[in-house]
Amino acid sequence: MAAMLTHGKRMLRASLKKQQEENNDCSPEKRSKHKDPGKDAEWWCHVGLDKDGFSLKYISDYKGYGVFTDEVWKKGDFLLEYFGERINIQEAEERERKYDKDGTKMCYIFVYRFNGKQECIDATCTQGRLCQYANDAYPEPPNCVMKLKKFKNQKPRLCLFAHRDINKGEELVYDYGDDTRNLWWRKKKNRGNEMLTFIDSDDDPFDLDKTYIPDVSSDYVSDSITSSNRLTCIDILSTDCLDMYDELSISSHWIPKSEIISDIANIHTRNKPVAITLPCDFTSTLPENMDITASLDTKQAGMSDTFTISATKEVDPLCDISDTKPSGPTHITTSALPCEEATILKVIANKAASADTASATQSDISNMTSKADFHCVQCERRFKTKGGFSNHVKSHNKVSTVYCKPKRLCKFCGQVYSKLKRHIIQVHKDCKEVKPIIENPGQQSAAMSTIRKESIFEQNKLQCTKENPSFQSQKYCEGNIACCPNCNGFYAKKFFFRHRDKCHLDKCAFSKPIPLALLATEDDTVDASFKDLLNSLRTDEVGSVCQRDCTIKLIRARLWGEKNEKTMEVRKSVCSDIRTLGRLHVEFKSFEKNECIESVQMFNREKFSSLKIAIYKITDKEDSSIKYGFKENIYYLLMTSAEILKGEALQSKQGEVKAMEFDYLLFGDARYMITQSRQERLRLPNRLPEDEPVEKLRKYTLEHEFVELRNAVSSRLTLFNARRGGEPSRLKIDHWCKRNQWIAKSQVKNLDFLSPVERKVFCDIEVTFQQGKGTRLVSCLIPADCKKAMDILCDRNIRMDASIQSTNDFIFPNMESSPNHVIGWDCIDYMCKKAGIENSNINATNNRARLSTMYAALDVQPEDRTFFTSTWGIQRK
Numbered sequence: 001m002a003a004m005l006t007h008g009k010r011m012l013r014a015s016l017k018k019q020q021e022e023n024n025d026c027s028p029e030k031r032s033k034h035k036d037p038g039k040d041a042e043w044w045c046h047v048g049l050d051k052d053g054f055s056l057k058y059i060s061d062y063k064g065y066g067v068f069t070d071e072v073w074k075k076g077d078f079l080l081e082y083f084g085e086r087i088n089i090q091e092a093e094e095r096e097r098k099y100d101k102d103g104t105k106m107c108y109i110f111v112y113r114f115n116g117k118q119e120c121i122d123a124t125c126t127q128g129r130l131c132q133y134a135n136d137a138y139p140e141p142p143n144c145v146m147k148l149k150k151f152k153n154q155k156p157r158l159c160l161f162a163h164r165d166i167n168k169g170e171e172l173v174y175d176y177g178d179d180t181r182n183l184w185w186r187k188k189k190n191r192g193n194e195m196l197t198f199i200d201s202d203d204d205p206f207d208l209d210k211t212y213i214p215d216v217s218s219d220y221v222s223d224s225i226t227s228s229n230r231l232t233c234i235d236i237l238s239t240d241c242l243d244m245y246d247e248l249s250i251s252s253h254w255i256p257k258s259e260i261i262s263d264i265a266n267i268h269t270r271n272k273p274v275a276i277t278l279p280c281d282f283t284s285t286l287p288e289n290m291d292i293t294a295s296l297d298t299k300q301a302g303m304s305d306t307f308t309i310s311a312t313k314e315v316d317p318l319c320d321i322s323d324t325k326p327s328g329p330t331h332i333t334t335s336a337l338p339c340e341e342a343t344i345l346k347v348i349a350n351k352a353a354s355a356d357t358a359s360a361t362q363s364d365i366s367n368m369t370s371k372a373d374f375h376c377v378q379c380e381r382r383f384k385t386k387g388g389f390s391n392h393v394k395s396h397n398k399v400s401t402v403y404c405k406p407k408r409l410c411k412f413c414g415q416v417y418s419k420l421k422r423h424i425i426q427v428h429k430d431c432k433e434v435k436p437i438i439e440n441p442g443q444q445s446a447a448m449s450t451i452r453k454e455s456i457f458e459q460n461k462l463q464c465t466k467e468n469p470s471f472q473s474q475k476y477c478e479g480n481i482a483c484c485p486n487c488n489g490f491y492a493k494k495f496f497f498r499h500r501d502k503c504h505l506d507k508c509a510f511s512k513p514i515p516l517a518l519l520a521t522e523d524d525t526v527d528a529s530f531k532d533l534l535n536s537l538r539t540d541e542v543g544s545v546c547q548r549d550c551t552i553k554l555i556r557a558r559l560w561g562e563k564n565e566k567t568m569e570v571r572k573s574v575c576s577d578i579r580t581l582g583r584l585h586v587e588f589k590s591f592e593k594n595e596c597i598e599s600v601q602m603f604n605r606e607k608f609s610s611l612k613i614a615i616y617k618i619t620d621k622e623d624s625s626i627k628y629g630f631k632e633n634i635y636y637l638l639m640t641s642a643e644i645l646k647g648e649a650l651q652s653k654q655g656e657v658k659a660m661e662f663d664y665l666l667f668g669d670a671r672y673m674i675t676q677s678r679q680e681r682l683r684l685p686n687r688l689p690e691d692e693p694v695e696k697l698r699k700y701t702l703e704h705e706f707v708e709l710r711n712a713v714s715s716r717l718t719l720f721n722a723r724r725g726g727e728p729s730r731l732k733i734d735h736w737c738k739r740n741q742w743i744a745k746s747q748v749k750n751l752d753f754l755s756p757v758e759r760k761v762f763c764d765i766e767v768t769f770q771q772g773k774g775t776r777l778v779s780c781l782i783p784a785d786c787k788k789a790m791d792i793l794c795d796r797n798i799r800m801d802a803s804i805q806s807t808n809d810f811i812f813p814n815m816e817s818s819p820n821h822v823i824g825w826d827c828i829d830y831m832c833k834k835a836g837i838e839n840s841n842i843n844a845t846n847n848r849a850r851l852s853t854m855y856a857a858l859d860v861q862p863e864d865r866t867f868f869t870s871t872w873g874i875q876r877k
């Protein structure tokens with residue numbers, strides 16, 4: 001593969017700068033989400049965007065623009081796609097001539113060979129993408145590599161991958177290939193001097209002359225300096241040695257030599273201190289590890305702009321040049337120095353010193369070094385000795401791990417104090433609550449602890465209203481704070497169990513999530529179960545959107561309010577619905593690039609495209625397929641929400657909202673996939689469980705002594721009822737107790753119209769009805785062999801012995817102190833493992849499909865079919 005990238009001119013600088021600003025957008029849709037670089041590349045090519053983490057910078061008039069990394073990349077990572085119009089070679093040649101002729105456009109045509117044929121990508125007119133600005137690596141080794149990637153049913157794509165680990169701030173460069181006809185820059189000599197000497201200026205596309213003085217304020221210089229915190233390499237090159245090192249130029253990897261040379265007019269040195277004359281504005285672009293403050297101070301004091309760079313012992317290589325006259329360029333590398341040491345390299349503002357520098361001797365240097373003023377850039381403190389300075393730097397490193405006593409809010413005056421106790425006793429001594437504390441010193445600490453707890457609660461309550469709340473706890477802890485439902489105290493989650501005993505809480509009591517718990521206490525109009533629902537929301541970004549956004553709050557209240565039975569299922573489904581709305585809103589905001597936009601705007605027809613992207617973002621799977629079931633749920637959720645909002649607008653006499661009609665315009669693909677999946681995939685023979693493992697499992701659940709009674713019975717009922725959704729696992733004790741209310745056994749015998757099979761079914765089998773999904777009642781058949789086990793599972797004493805919460809009235813409870821029922825699929829999985837069935841695909845859904853497939857093959861009369869489908873829980877359209 002050879003790349004032919006023709007040179008261009010520098011005219012588009014302004015427009016590219018604008019483009020760069022657009023590219024710097026940090027929206028989440030520009031973040032990678034794939035670990036596998038191939039998949040990652042496929043996803044980004046599919047989405048048609050560039051990843052975050054790169055920026056376009058102007059390097060020099062010679063090289064033009066380049067792509068730089070804003071973060072660290074690992075070897076093998078997919079970086080960017082070279083995106084453009086796909087054209088053939090003839091068209092490419094024509095366009096190249098045209099671009100050259102009209103001279104207004106740079107030409108970005110990439111030529112590669114695929115299946116023996118030359119193909120081209122023209123990125124000349126590509127807007128808002130970066131890869132076309134990546135330069136050729138020559139003369140350095142490349143840090144990335146362009147690969148041709150062929151994804152399913154697609155034309156090949158040009159993808160740039162990291163060839164090695166790439167640091168932040170590095171320029172992305174790859175090998176343009178060995179077709180050097182167009183790579184004129186490879187014919188240039190003396191790249192080390194950053195193109196100051198062109199050997200054949202005819203080749204130079206920019207017609208630069210040798211005395212070209214680059215623009216030091218260009219983006220590249222300032223940006224690369226600020227982004228680089230490392231002092232990795234300083235080269236001191238001797239040029240015209242009038243005297244010993246009278247003129248030196250300094251180059252380092254963060255400042256192209258050309259730029260420096262033009263701006264550092266004189267760099268004099270004789271011995272160790274190197275005196276350089278810097279222009280004022282250059283001093284402000286010095287890297288962090290040189291002392292900028294010192295130089296600025298000097299300027300403020302009206303002193304000269306001449307500075308002395310002196311080095312302490314650590315920069316030993318500098319000594320090497322003090323005595324000997326070099327025969328050629330001398331390289332002094334400080335790259336071996338650890339960062340902390342490199343900080344010691346100082347710029348000392350000292351007019352007198354600079355005047356003397358040209359004749360400075362070794363003793364001058366030691367004097368200077370000993371007089372060195374070590375300045376800590378973090379806290380502005382100055383040190384006379386290097387030892388003191390080093391210790392001080394270490395102490396900074398420790399700060400992050402040292403506990404800093406937080407300031408507490410005084411509940412009496414609303415101010416924060418670092419010594420709350422002292423403040424309360426001194427200032428609020430006359431307060432009714434404080435007097436007893438002062439009078440009974442023995443109880444002081446307990447009483448203060450209560451006051452502190454209350455103050456933390458109030459403080460955290462205030463934090464809840466903030467976008468990025470920072471919560472406090474009783475004792476120091478990093479993140480993960482829990483709130484006690486009993487005393488409202490805040491504790492480290494890790495140690496909450498200790499407090500649980502102190503507060504005499506139930507062993508299985510949970511801490512409550514922070515912000516929602518606090519907000520819920522504020523709103524007394526909300527019933528307890530709804531507060532409970534609020535508390536169960538997670539406290540991440542989506543959770544906080546759900547609790548703050550008025551529209552979501554309204555929808556949540558309506559969804560919750562319209563359910564008669566507030567079962568665990570209903571709770572879960574409302575929670576999941578509002579989290580889905582929250583997720584949509586988060587994505588919607590990010591696409592709209594407006595943090596303040598409210599979720600009601602998602603229902604505004606004019607914002608259709610943003611909503612579309614938001615849906616796309618959350619339903620898109622890693623392998624570029626879609627979560628179609630989820631997408632269809634979103635459809636229904638949006639429809640319901642739009643109805644709620646319309647109703648609300650009418651009620652509040654605001655007139656009808658401009659709510660969207662959510663037709664299948666957005667959701668057609670999901671609907672298609674669902675139908676396809678239901679009609680085809682589920683019925684495919686390889687999806688259906690084999691008879692053998694089903695039989696084995698049936699036998700196992702029958703023969704097993706009900707040691708793991710719950711799992712066995714739940715699995716048996718799931719198989720027996722052949723029903724979707726694990727409904728038997730949701731049976732409640734009440735369902736079992738009231739089973740006789742549905743069919744009176746005594747009367748079954750007298751029902752002449754029943755066939756013998758039906759009669760047997762009704763006599764032997766227990767029938768109960770439970771609520772299915774939505775409002776449907778679904779029958780559950782319990783075979784005779786499970787009756788005893790059902791009695792055992794419902795026995796209150798046995799349940800107590802098994803530590804099942806008394807409030808949990810599911811027959812098949814989840815044991816982990818949860819108020820919920822077990823997941824039917826988990827039971828089957830467990831039993832399969834016990835029965836030695838490997839990789840089983842038995843589950844309620846598959847089993848139901850298997851049975852109905854078998855049943856469909858039978859020649860059954862229509863009325864019997866009706867009986868079968870209604871009684872055996874197989875849904876009929």
Ligand SMILES: C[S@@+](CC[C@H](N)C(=O)[O-])C[C@H]1O[C@@H](n2cnc3c(N)ncnc32)[C@H](O)[C@@H]1O
Nearest residue numbers: 005006007008063064065132133135136138185
């Ligand atoms: C695909 S463009 C790269 C982006 C380009 N720097 C710009 O500003 O548009 C290729 C052009 O960049 C310049 N270029 C690429 N690699 C270079 C290198 N190693 N040295 C000098 N110029 C280079 C040449 O002008 C070349 O024609």
